[in-house]
Amino acid sequence: MSPKEAKKVTTNTLQKMKAAGDKIAMITAYDYSFARLFDDAGIDIILVGDSASNVMAGHTTTLPITLDQMIYHAQSVVRARERSLIVVDIPFGYYQSNSEIALASAVRIMKESGANTVKLEGGEEIIESVRKIVSAGIPVMGHLGLTPQSINKFGTYVVRATENTEAEKLKRDALMLQEAGAYAIVLEKIPAALAKEVSESLHIPTIGIGGGRHCDGQVLVMHDMLGINTEFKPRFLRQYLNLAEQINGAIQQYITDVKSGDFPNDQEQY
Numbered sequence: 001m002s003p004k005e006a007k008k009v010t011t012n013t014l015q016k017m018k019a020a021g022d023k024i025a026m027i028t029a030y031d032y033s034f035a036r037l038f039d040d041a042g043i044d045i046i047l048v049g050d051s052a053s054n055v056m057a058g059h060t061t062t063l064p065i066t067l068d069q070m071i072y073h074a075q076s077v078v079r080a081r082e083r084s085l086i087v088v089d090i091p092f093g094y095y096q097s098n099s100e101i102a103l104a105s106a107v108r109i110m111k112e113s114g115a116n117t118v119k120l121e122g123g124e125e126i127i128e129s130v131r132k133i134v135s136a137g138i139p140v141m142g143h144l145g146l147t148p149q150s151i152n153k154f155g156t157y158v159v160r161a162t163e164n165t166e167a168e169k170l171k172r173d174a175l176m177l178q179e180a181g182a183y184a185i186v187l188e189k190i191p192a193a194l195a196k197e198v199s200e201s202l203h204i205p206t207i208g209i210g211g212g213r214h215c216d217g218q219v220l221v222m223h224d225m226l227g228i229n230t231e232f233k234p235r236f237l238r239q240y241l242n243l244a245e246q247i248n249g250a251i252q253q254y255i256t257d258v259k260s261g262d263f264p265n266d267q268e269q270y
Contacts (some may be wrong), residue, residue: 009044009085009182013118018025018042019095024217026087026207027225030073034222035080043084045207047219048074049113050089055223062148064090067105074113077200086115087141095120095129102129106138119186121147123173125167127180134181142177144170145211146189154267158229159210161190174198174206186219187211189236210236 007013017024026045029035030052038046052073053065065088074088088109095102106118119141120126130140145160154160161167170190177185184205187195192212199206199215208215220237223229227242257263 008083011085011158014184014205024205024207026217026219028221029077032076032080034120035077039080039082040091044217046077046086047119048077048088049084049221050091051221054227055221061151067091067094067108070114071109074109074115078114085117087117087119088113088115089119092138094128099129099132103132103136107136110138117141121142121149123169124176127176130177130180130182140182142182142185143188144173144185145187159189159191161194167194170194171198171201174202178202178204187215210234
């Protein structure tokens with residue numbers, strides 16, 4: 001069965017995949033064209049990440065992106081969807097202050113973009129927001145470990161939960177998120193042994209990004225794994241293409257052909 005012929009991926013699909021030991025493949029996308037390519041290829045989950053703040057808008061952190069901008073990116077991605085589950089990050093400032101604002105933000109994303117689920121960063125601190133959003137019928141994906149929206153608190157992007165106190169809190173937070181109704185949790189940049197312990201303690205799937213092979217799935221930012229962003233090379237990143245080099249070569253050749261008069265040729269004009 002081709003990816004296009006397969007049934008749509010749902011949160012229930014992911015639960016069954018974990019139970020069966022089938023790994024979950026997730027990637028970010030921010031526009032229609034790439035989302036269509038990824039969906040056609042058979043990706044399980046497309047995350048409309050607030051990393052759009054970095055890779056699409058050129059900011060140094062995820063903090064500046066707005067809810068309106070996230071909805072715009074999500075709308076573009078949803079139009080490409082045939083099979084993949086579409087997850088949208090609620091951006092910084094639109095859920096942390098109280099659960100009513102969190103619910104309003106989630107409702108706007110679902111109504112205005114047509115996405116399937118939302119994602120929030122944090123554990124105990126945001127648990128009321130998770131409960132309220134889930135109670136409204138909106139599926140929530142959690143996110144623990146390195147949470148980029150909290151970069152100003154951490155002050156660094158180093159591996160999280162290497163100390164026992166933070167590791168124990170992460171384990172408690174994971175269970176709290178599950179109990180609050182989250183259907184999956186992203187584990188970012190934490191020791192592989194801890195990610196394994198958390199994954200085995202939960203009945204909901206974990207998605208790793210720098211969390212090691214024992215997570216139930218993996219996610220990468222498309223610009224990193226396709227080699228569009230060449231500056232970001234952490235240990236957890238496997239670069240599958242070097243598009244920056246290939247695109248640079250193609251553009252240089254185009255410039256040469258235009259300036260030499262080679263393009264367009266007789267066959268490329270009317």
